[in-house]
Amino acid sequence: MAGKRKAVKPGSVTITDLAREAGVSKSTVSLVLQDSPLIRPQTAGRVREAAQRLGYVYNRRAAELRRQSSNIIGVVINDLTNPFFAELLVGMERRLVEAGYVCLMAHTDERLDLQDKVLASMREHHAAGIILCPVFETPESVPEAVERSGIPLLVVVRPFSNGRFDFAGADNEAGTRLATEHLIALGHRRIAFLGRAGAGPVYERRLAGYNRAMKKHKLAIDPQWLINVPPTRAGGRDGIRQALALRNPPEAAVCYNDVVAFGALSGLGERGLMAGRDFSLIGFDGVAATEHSNPPLSTIDVEPGRLGKAAAEILLRRIAKPDSLAVWYLAAPYLIVRQSSLKQNLNAKAQRTQRTQVKNARRPKATV
Amino acid sequence: MAGKRKAVKPGSVTITDLAREAGVSKSTVSLVLQDSPLIRPQTAGRVREAAQRLGYVYNRRAAELRRQSSNIIGVVINDLTNPFFAELLVGMERRLVEAGYVCLMAHTDERLDLQDKVLASMREHHAAGIILCPVFETPESVPEAVERSGIPLLVVVRPFSNGRFDFAGADNEAGTRLATEHLIALGHRRIAFLGRAGAGPVYERRLAGYNRAMKKHKLAIDPQWLINVPPTRAGGRDGIRQALALRNPPEAAVCYNDVVAFGALSGLGERGLMAGRDFSLIGFDGVAATEHSNPPLSTIDVEPGRLGKAAAEILLRRIAKPDSLAVWYLAAPYLIVRQSSLKQNLNAKAQRTQRTQVKNARRPKATV
DNA sequence: GCGTATTATTGGAACGTTCCAAACGGATGT
DNA sequence: ACATCCGTTTGGAACGTTCCAATAATACGC
Numbered sequence: 001m002a003g004k005r006k007a008v009k010p011g012s013v014t015i016t017d018l019a020r021e022a023g024v025s026k027s028t029v030s031l032v033l034q035d036s037p038l039i040r041p042q043t044a045g046r047v048r049e050a051a052q053r054l055g056y057v058y059n060r061r062a063a064e065l066r067r068q069s070s071n072i073i074g075v076v077i078n079d080l081t082n083p084f085f086a087e088l089l090v091g092m093e094r095r096l097v098e099a100g101y102v103c104l105m106a107h108t109d110e111r112l113d114l115q116d117k118v119l120a121s122m123r124e125h126h127a128a129g130i131i132l133c134p135v136f137e138t139p140e141s142v143p144e145a146v147e148r149s150g151i152p153l154l155v156v157v158r159p160f161s162n163g164r165f166d167f168a169g170a171d172n173e174a175g176t177r178l179a180t181e182h183l184i185a186l187g188h189r190r191i192a193f194l195g196r197a198g199a200g201p202v203y204e205r206r207l208a209g210y211n212r213a214m215k216k217h218k219l220a221i222d223p224q225w226l227i228n229v230p231p232t233r234a235g236g237r238d239g240i241r242q243a244l245a246l247r248n249p250p251e252a253a254v255c256y257n258d259v260v261a262f263g264a265l266s267g268l269g270e271r272g273l274m275a276g277r278d279f280s281l282i283g284f285d286g287v288a289a290t291e292h293s294n295p296p297l298s299t300i301d302v303e304p305g306r307l308g309k310a311a312a313e314i315l316l317r318r319i320a321k322p323d324s325l326a327v328w329y330l331a332a333p334y335l336i337v338r339q340s341s342l343k344q345n346l347n348a349k350a351q352r353t354q355r356t357q358v359k360n361a362r363r364p365k366a367t368v
Numbered sequence: 369m370a371g372k373r374k375a376v377k378p379g380s381v382t383i384t385d386l387a388r389e390a391g392v393s394k395s396t397v398s399l400v401l402q403d404s405p406l407i408r409p410q411t412a413g414r415v416r417e418a419a420q421r422l423g424y425v426y427n428r429r430a431a432e433l434r435r436q437s438s439n440i441i442g443v444v445i446n447d448l449t450n451p452f453f454a455e456l457l458v459g460m461e462r463r464l465v466e467a468g469y470v471c472l473m474a475h476t477d478e479r480l481d482l483q484d485k486v487l488a489s490m491r492e493h494h495a496a497g498i499i500l501c502p503v504f505e506t507p508e509s510v511p512e513a514v515e516r517s518g519i520p521l522l523v524v525v526r527p528f529s530n531g532r533f534d535f536a537g538a539d540n541e542a543g544t545r546l547a548t549e550h551l552i553a554l555g556h557r558r559i560a561f562l563g564r565a566g567a568g569p570v571y572e573r574r575l576a577g578y579n580r581a582m583k584k585h586k587l588a589i590d591p592q593w594l595i596n597v598p599p600t601r602a603g604g605r606d607g608i609r610q611a612l613a614l615r616n617p618p619e620a621a622v623c624y625n626d627v628v629a630f631g632a633l634s635g636l637g638e639r640g641l642m643a644g645r646d647f648s649l650i651g652f653d654g655v656a657a658t659e660h661s662n663p664p665l666s667t668i669d670v671e672p673g674r675l676g677k678a679a680a681e682i683l684l685r686r687i688a689k690p691d692s693l694a695v696w697y698l699a700a701p702y703l704i705v706r707q708s709s710l711k712q713n714l715n716a717k718a719q720r721t722q723r724t725q726v727k728n729a730r731r732p733k734a735t736v
Numbered sequence: 737g738c739g740t741a742t743t744a745t746t747g748g749a750a751c752g753t754t755c756c757a758a759a760c761g762g763a764t765g766t
Numbered sequence: 767a768c769a770t771c772c773g774t775t776t777g778g779a780a781c782g783t784t785c786c787a788a789t790a791a792t793a794c795g796c
Contacts, residue, residue, distance in 0.1 A: 027784085102493070126429060292601035382752055
């Protein structure tokens with residue numbers, strides 16, 4: 001009884017086969033497949049039964065060709081290895097499939113040529129929309145080309161100076177300002193900043209937040225504290241090594257992101273030092289792993305998963321009404337204090353309490 | 369001169385437009401687009417020029433409809449948040465785009481209903497192949513349905529008992545055997561195993577390796593050392609807490625995977641303990657982050673990225689010849705010793721040397 | 737019974753490609 | 767002058783859907 005009648009030649013059973021099997025026209029079958037109320041339930045039943053019997057699978061590409069539509073969203077990410085992006089992607093993807101889309105994922109590895117290639121590919125697939133986290137130094141012509149091809153585009157994380165494109169990211173400057181103020185509030189004065197200088201707008205804003213907070217509290221910045229390392233774990237470790245080797249070493253550091261901070265934790269460890277006791281460290285992004293690093297990492301949380309979801313939603317909105325004004329979404333970051341930035345190590349229970357308090361206390365809504 | 373002639377109505381310029389513009393037939397245009405040697409270079413030039421001028425973009429879905437082909441590979445992952453899967457995915461994706469494919473990524477979050485949904489979706493898109501990391505408790509009917517629909521299928525990481533499907537994974541038992549032997553060689557006798565019991569074949573094999581090694585060295589296993597926690601960071605932390613609270617506490621632990629081990633590092637830290645000095649810890653997977661945790665984590669490396677690449681290659685091979693025999697690929701894991709599993713903390717330089725030695729010494733090829 | 741709504745169904749032309757078979761123009765051979 | 771062949775080019779029928787316009791079937795009012 002169940003599905004063996006016709007030896008199922010792969011993908012070969014079509015709407016016309018169903019029509020023949022159910023004794024109706026292919027138009028009718030088509031209407032049934034879209035649950036049209038026009039069809040008498042009885043006939044619909046017959047058709048569905050036939051579909052079951054023949055093992056029919058809907059040919060979406062044929063349908064989309066005809067309808068000039070698509071349920072594919074292209075997502076271009078540059079470094080999935082960074083948990084921030086992984087969590088971002090998961091957030092997006094979840095929301096997108098919920099809305100009936102499917103996500104064509106591409107990884108650029110910070111390579112411009114790859115990015116061009118995958119974007120072209122997505123155009124050829126007539127993606128219904130594209131979410132792009134551009135590689136460093138992406139010329140504006142790239143998003144412009146996407147836009148010109150008529151595909152709704154959302155830029156994430158790294159903004160273009162040109163505000164014409166929808167954008168979703170975090171308020172980086174506010175974030176590092178919070179981070180730096182936190183370290184200052186702990187009594188630190190000699191605070192370093194670890195990151196890759198000149199690495200685009202994100203770095204700039206984060207550095208600016210740090211500068212701003214330092215200036216506000218009239219703290220001089222020794223230029224040596226601006227430690228220039230790649231935004232990787234290895235970079236973080238090297239950065240902390242450099243920092244400790246200075247004649248005028250810092251006693252705390254705000255890190256470009258959580259990954260750098262993890263590296264820094266490791267770098268402290270190899271010197272027998274412990275963040276939160278011998279040095280204060282704070283990360284940026286709020287990836288899940290911060291909660292269980294050794295020690296747990298204070299961070300500026302932008303809720304990557306939530307940001308991804310928001311990004312997806314903005315794109316969906318844009319697809320629904322292509323001509324509305326560009327939106328510029330900035331997630332408001334908040335501070336999470338954990339053991340990596342405590343003047344002295346309290347016992348575990350006390351720390352936990354403090355964390356929750358902070359987290360609940362200031363948890364602003366994201367602003368649009 | 370460059371591309372502004374016709375106001376580009378999105379996606380609207382077709383092969384027929386090019387034909388008109390270049391004064392040839394659409395058949396000719398089609399041949400040009402596929403670099404057919406049949407066409408006189410001169411005419412080809414004219415066509416290409418026209419394409420440039422009109423901003424033509426190839427409509428892959430139309431072509432694929434006609435040719436009954438596809439360059440889409442579906443990739444179903446259950447937990448991108450685990451860096452192992454992220455690295456696996458990156459490895460696959462890189463290889464796939466290199467081969468001219470594009471990757472339809474879906475995240476199942478261990479939910480069977482979602483998995484069904486995305487697999488159906490991939491079938492509708494007529495994916496050229498599917499890479500599936502099945503959620504726990506996936507019934508065999510699921511891969512069978514995929515297979516029946518004629519789409520080449522590769523199962524990764526979690527095997528089905530039925531060996532009919534192509535599979536790529538790691539030699540889990542050998543891995544934990546290595547891990548356990550390493551801890552034993554360090555002089556440990558009371559060794560725990562941290563993981564989620566009953567969580568499918570991967571857990572079983574890994575546990576088996578541990579058991580085997582213990583038995584081989586005639587070490588009794590206190591049942592309490594089999595600590596049952598979810599395979600997450602929080603699980604690892606809880607696991608180590610439980611372990612330390614035992615009347616007969618272990619002095620070392622092999623962890624189900626690196627993520628669990630990271631949690632365990634954190635759990636040790638909150639007790640003021642340090643892996644490699646007060647306790648020995650080893651992970652499994654070899655994710656990049658192990659190199660820069662605090663302290664750096666000993667692990668059983670299966671090279672996730674390389675495994676992903678291998679998986680992609682197997683699938684590509686299967687697509688090329690659909691009727692060849694099923695292949696069962698097991699990456700041979702190897703031991704990486706880092707600070708988390710040293711009897712006492714040597715100084716940093718000595719440790720580094722030891723690590724590299726071990727790494728170079730035994731780095732077996734993967735077996736097919 | 738007959739027009740007339742109303743409800744269900746259907747034929748067939750699209751959508752943008754590919755690719756077969758056929759045709760074209762010119763050179764070559766006889 | 768004709769057949770033949772080669773290198774190029776082309777018409778048009780697919781591929782599996784959707785959807786408009788048109789038709790068929792049924793119900794309704796009179």
